Structure formats: structure tokens, C-alpha cells
Amino acid sequence: MDNGKIPAIAIIGPTAVGKTDFSLPLAAALGAEVISVDSRQVYRYLDVGTDKAPREVRRKIIHHLIDVVDPDQVYSAADFAADALNAARRIAARGRVPLLIGGTPFYYRALEGMLSESLPKDEEVRSELGREIRERGLAALHDELAAVDPQAGAKIHPNDPVRTMRALEIFRITGKSASWWYGRQNKMESPWDILYIGLTRERAALYENIARRVKEQFASGYPEEVEWLLGNGYSPELPALQGFGYRELVEYLGGKCTLAEAIEGDIRSTKAFSRRQMTWFRHFEPAIWYDFGETPKEKAVEDVLPRCLSHLGRAQ
Missing domain, CATH: 1.10.20.140 (Histone, subunit A)
Structure with missing residues (x-):
């Protein structure tokens, strides 16, 4: 039914659950373009630590709202909501499907009209x-x-x-x-009609994924990335460098902890973040949830595809 809203599919879930791997075959089947819903991936030069989709993946499937601003620029949830809506309208105008992927719950709430621009700023x-x-x-x-x-x-x-x-x-x-x-503010009318696809794993398995990914990041140029940022004048006090992983590496490069301590600190903070994500995401609806401990990725994609097509108003 055409209600004037933009139909979209969103893939949600905690960090390191496997959202990117799940999204690729689904995006190909839907003819979709990805809108990143990640408050860290909007920053240029923060690549390793934010786990951006590899460039070879972005050459196959167009990604939006990655590398939007420099690390010392202010980028609010309201900015994101406006940019995401503009991207979605361009995607839809070309006959493509907006596929929202990311783990920043506050950004999703901004899309749904849960933020207000009327509160003062100074x-x-x-x-x-x-x-x-x-x-x-x-x-x-x-x-x-x-x-x-x-x-x-x-x-x-x-x-x-x-x-x-x-x-x-x-x-x-x-x-x-x-x-x-x-x-005391009324929720603004959302211009989106979003079907959420939630991904989860048993906590022990998720924690193993988090630890493995953090160690891979540290072995793949993460310390050098932060050293480059600091060396080019970006302050360690910037919000972009206060997130987990970056703040631990700032401390390591400042001689305040060992590399092993920075790795463990990043793992610990990322695990805590994953728990907060799920606290938020459990309230998102309408949502279809898949536990990768019970349903393999390929089966989940196969199962959810007709539901996505139905939501988008397309015949299978």
C-alpha cells in the first residue's frame, strides 16, 4: 500500500554479529544500495577501527553515508537523519531499494522521528x-x-x-x-516504512567474534591509523577519537598502557557496547529475528527474502 512513505529494509544487531556478510546476498537479490547507519563510519580516515566494508565490496554494492565528514567536524543524529532521507529518495528514484545497515540505535531513532530540532543550541x-x-x-x-x-x-x-x-x-x-x-514532545511523523531484520548470536559466540575481530584490527594497522590521525593534528579529545578502541590506542600511544592492555580494553568496551545495542534493538518493530546459532546465514537470507519483497510491494 502506498502511504507516501519510503519503504526500506534495515539489518540490525550487535557489533560483530555478521550484519555485513548477511547483507551482501540480500542486497544483490533485492537490487539494493546500502545506507550505513553507523555513527563512526561517517568519519573519514577512521577505517580499520570502524570496520568499514572493504572497498571491493563497495565497488559491487553502492554504499552511502560512509566518509561523510572529517574527524574534527560535528555530525549529529539529526544531520544523519536528513542525509539518510536524501540518499533514500535518490535510491528509490532510480528504482533501487534502500537497505539500512548498522548498529547505532540512536541513528535509527532519529530516522523514525524520535529527535526534535526544536530544542535550543548555543x-x-x-x-x-x-x-x-x-x-x-x-x-x-x-x-x-x-x-x-x-x-x-x-x-x-x-x-x-x-x-x-x-x-x-x-x-x-x-x-x-x-x-x-x-x-513532552510529540514524536514527529516518520517518512520511512522500515522492516527490521534482527540478527543475534548466543552471547559466548558473539564475544568470541568480538575478541577475534579486535585482534585482527590491531594486527591490520589499527595502531598506525590512530598514530596517523594524531600526527596530522586531530585532537585525542575529539568525539571521533573517544570511542572504544580509539581511546585505548590514544592511551597506548601516549605511554599510559601497553598494547596488550589496549587490546583487552577495546574487547571489554566492545562487549559492553554489544549489550547496550541489544537493549535498544529488542524494542524495534516490526522486526524479524534470526539467531545465527540456530539458523545458518544462507537459510536466513532465503527465508527473509520473500518477506522483504512483500514489505516493498514487489511480487516474488
Whole structure:
């Protein structure tokens, strides 16, 4: 049924579950182009650590919203929502299918209209918060957030400077917490009609994948990537370099830990991130879930293809 919305398929699930490998045969069968839903892959030069699809894959299947901005540029969830919608409209106009792939739940919520542009912004307040992070540390600001906005403090990870600063920015400008404002805003009408395909694995198997991938990244130029970024003037305090893996390597290159400690720290942080992802993704709907411990990838693709075609309004 044509409801004026853009029909799309989304592949969701925790990091290292196998979203990219699953997506390739599905994209080929659907005639799809990929829109990356990853808050780290938008940055240029952050390649190894963000596990971007190899260039040979991107030559076969067009990928959008990878390498959008430099590491020292601000790129918000609202920016992503606008860019993703523009990409989807261009894809649909060419008779292709938008295939959303990625593990950033907040970006998906932005697509669905869960964000509002009406809340105020103030560059002076943001600059002051940045100065306070440098002088007092991110932990102190997160503690402040937890005191003035317990709900946001519980939801926002202590190592997330972007969302911590934004929540405090709203509070300092308005005198009301971000949670207070978001709770009183109506959800915007979403221009998307998304069918979610959720992928999961038994936790022990997922953790094995995470550990293996992190070690492969560290052996494939990850330390050199971060060294290059720092050597070219990108501050270690940038949000792009505060994510897991990058922050551990910044500490290693600064002589604050060993390489082995950086690897273990990255593995530990990535496991914690995967748990937070699943907490979010369990609430996404409509969704079709596949456990790769029970259903092989090939069988899952075969099973879900007619459901995708039905959602897209195409005859099989």
C-alpha cells in the first residue's frame, strides 16, 4: 500500500554479529544500495577501527553515508537523519531499494522521528562544556548530568562526550532537563516504512567474534591509523577519537598502557557496547529475528527474502 512513505529494509544487531556478510546476498537479490547507519563510519580516515566494508565490496554494492565528514567536524543524529532521507529518495528514484545497515540505535531513532530540532543550541555553552571536559574530565560532567537529569545519566554511557554535552547544554540553556523536554514532545511523523531484520548470536559466540575481530584490527594497522590521525593534528579529545578502541590506542600511544592492555580494553568496551545495542534493538518493530546459532546465514537470507519483497510491494 502506498502511504507516501519510503519503504526500506534495515539489518540490525550487535557489533560483530555478521550484519555485513548477511547483507551482501540480500542486497544483490533485492537490487539494493546500502545506507550505513553507523555513527563512526561517517568519519573519514577512521577505517580499520570502524570496520568499514572493504572497498571491493563497495565497488559491487553502492554504499552511502560512509566518509561523510572529517574527524574534527560535528555530525549529529539529526544531520544523519536528513542525509539518510536524501540518499533514500535518490535510491528509490532510480528504482533501487534502500537497505539500512548498522548498529547505532540512536541513528535509527532519529530516522523514525524520535529527535526534535526544536530544542535550543548555543555554541558558547557547547564551547564551555568542551573546556570543562578538558579541565575537569568527562567523568565529572557525566556525574553532573546524573545529578540534574538522572534519567539521561542512566541512559548515556559515561564515555559518550557528545550526548553528555548535549544533555547538559539543554539543561544549562533552559533550566529543564533533556529528559523533561523529550518526554513532552510529540514524536514527529516518520517518512520511512522500515522492516527490521534482527540478527543475534548466543552471547559466548558473539564475544568470541568480538575478541577475534579486535585482534585482527590491531594486527591490520589499527595502531598506525590512530598514530596517523594524531600526527596530522586531530585532537585525542575529539568525539571521533573517544570511542572504544580509539581511546585505548590514544592511551597506548601516549605511554599510559601497553598494547596488550589496549587490546583487552577495546574487547571489554566492545562487549559492553554489544549489550547496550541489544537493549535498544529488542524494542524495534516490526522486526524479524534470526539467531545465527540456530539458523545458518544462507537459510536466513532465503527465508527473509520473500518477506522483504512483500514489505516493498514487489511480487516474488
